[in-house]
Amino acid sequence: MQLHWHRRDLRLSDNRGLAATSEPTVGLFVFDQSVLDHGAPPRVAFMLDALDSLRDAYRDRGGELLCASGDPAMVVPELATSLDADAVSWCRDYSGLARERDAAVQQALIEADIDRNPVHDSVHHKPGAITTNDGDPYKVFTYFSKKWHKRDKRDPFEPPESDELVPREKVTGFLALDGSKPYERKNGENDNSHEGNNTEYKLHDSLPTLDDLGFETPDATVPPAGTEQARALLEDFCESDIYRYADRRDYPADDCTSRLSAHLKWGTIGIREVYRATVEARNAAETESESVFEFQDQLAWREFYTQVLWDRPDVVVKNYKQYANPINWREDEEALQAWKDGKTGYPIVDAGMRQLREEAYIHNRVRMIVASFLTKDLLLDWRHGYEWFCERLVDHDTANDNGGWQWAASTGTDAQPYFRIFNPMSQGERYDPDATYIKRYIPELEGVPAETIHSWHELDDGTRKMHAPDYPAPIVEHSERREDAITMFEMARGD
């Protein structure tokens, strides 16, 4: 028997950890407080929904997904022992914290004399597999991407059949669960407890609620989770939007991107399944293959940033790129709050920040615009923006979020050069010419003509009040701040 410890692979199909064994399997998910401490309501809500679907998927096949709370370094070996499992499998997670946790679990399993089967699953090519000819990790995406596209990609893995799962009754029998009382272990009741760990755990009969886990109901509308939902998005996308992706992906009002980010973050769909659907879309309409390639390139970005985080776990708190001197970011609580509230007086920035509040999501082009605005117009440290995104995004993924922020702040790999600064007004005019996206999130600007919205920074206060009395004037002057940003970076460079 094998215990499969699910983490960011909340699915049965295209799951290498489940496919890698011929042993009958029991699923396990552990609510780990040290991970939940970094959680946020929209993400935890999405995760609970995904777990609900995963548990149903196990039960539909006669199997079981156990859900426990506690320190995985205690829970995993304890449950494996109670179930008499020969081995524990899991899909590797490449962030620094996850690697520390996995090393602790691995050690505890060694001590408990239980076999370990960690597998590589979440990206096509494991971090460290695509390197320069000298064997170094790439610092520039373009070269990484060229190699990434050329490499063969695996087909999706089949989900386990019913007879490859340990029957549910057998699992509950092993654990003496009668369906009415949770199974609890306290320190001292077993031989495998580890000094310094949280040595108490609990097995849940039913999934905990957000409230049980200490989270408020999210303010934002959280999309439904689960493999079926992810597949529906993928299918829809590959039927039509994938063919206009290259031309229209930068236009937020078009909504033509896949919206798979939260699913890829939680692994409700496997990367091989997503990729195969794109190959089928390309084969179905060969003339549009460039557009399909453009989408695949975004999947390559995801793998590039996974590799960056794996190679440099410190980027979570430190600049990737070294400047000669520290960057002299400003501190301005009021400006930061206006940015968070979507009240900067720059319509495309405010629309993005309000989309974040309403949907726990922002369109990619607008993420770049709001990140540039925070760092190059407000001159605030990218870490403030990263923290706010962590708190609010349903798809927050350490590697991608950090990569995106450091790119915009000119501190990352392949960074936007410090002197190339987004102009929030011309970005709005170019990518949302009719102001459809802006008006969707800023009701104060509803009846205002698009030309007026795009020249908001040039209007006098009287004209602004006449058009939209409740919408603010710009809180900073972009042309001035642009010069300040250039000076700030020149000082950091020591020019």
Ligand SMILES: Cc1cc2nc3c(=O)[nH]c(=O)nc-3n(C[C@H](O)[C@H](O)[C@H](O)COP(=O)(O)OP(=O)(O)OC[C@H]3O[C@@H](n4cnc5c(N)ncnc54)[C@H](O)[C@@H]3O)c2cc1C
């Ligand atoms: C400041 C900033 C913060 C970001 N934070 C995150 C984050 O926390 N989580 C996240 O998944 N993406 C993040 N991104 C990347 C990108 O904005 C989102 O992946 C994308 O908007 C999600 O929408 P989608 O699924 O419709 O994307 P699509 O355009 O349909 O792309 C498909 C998939 O490719 C991946 N992808 C797309 N663009 C990128 C990119 N630039 N970098 C890495 N992977 C990418 C995602 O997994 C995405 O779901 C961030 C970008 C910026 C500029």
